[in-house]
Amino acid sequence: MSVILLIIALVFFFICSVIPFSKYHGIIAFFFLVIATLSGVSIVANDTYHYGMKVKTTTTRYQLVSASDKMNVLLYQPLGNGSEKVYLYKTSSKQKTKPMKTKDSSAKYVITSDKPNVTITEKRYVYKDGLSKFFFGILHNNNELKHRYYTFNINRDWNVLTAKQAKELDKLVKKNQAALKSQVETTVKAKVAAAMQANPQMSTEQQKELIQQAQNEATQAAIQKLVDSVKNK
Secondary structure, X not given: OXXXXXXXXXXXXXXXXXXXXXXXXXXXXXXXXXXXXXXXXXXXHHHHHOOOEEXXXXXXXXXXXXXXXXOOEEEEEEEOOOOEEEEEEEOXXXXXXXXXXXOOEEEEEEEOOOOOEEEEEEEEEEEOOHHHHHHHHHHOOOOEEEEEEEEEEEOXXXXXXXXXXXXXXXXXXXXXXXXXXXXXXXXXXXXXXHXXXXXXXXXXXXXXXXXXXXXXXXXXXXXXXXXHHHHOO
């Protein structure tokens, strides 16, 4: 409506300025000039400063799945000098990693004790009322994105690596698979032996839980050494 009003006002201003159909044609021309000016200013204000609009915020949360099946990892791709990062993530074990959207977007990761998840918060400009929609609807800028925020909530046993580092780590794990297995077995045996010596009356169920816990801790510690070696390159 704003554009139509602007065009109509300019047409009548031109007609009233050129054709002296009335002794008041000058006043009428000035009236339409004012309308055209106000319409033009409001269009610019809406397009530049989002006049007649308000910010609507929506937040969506998805489960976060590790990008690797060997360890818990969140991937990113550095941009420019490395200060900007494009995170690559999965919300299902059946899907491939996908990059975050980069236009008008920012991201960070935080450590949490809850289940890993990604929270996406979007702020969008929408018409604040029916009058604004009627007047500016022709500009088709309703629901325009102001900013999108990604927050990756991960646990302490997760690693944040570049895609390149993840590939190097995968090669190291495969290359040192036998050594890692031997190292984990040795560590587990030592921990179980120490625990049994401290508590000879340990039940079979307790022993199973102990072995499982020791295996998880030993595996994580062994892989973490490889992760550190990749990060320190």
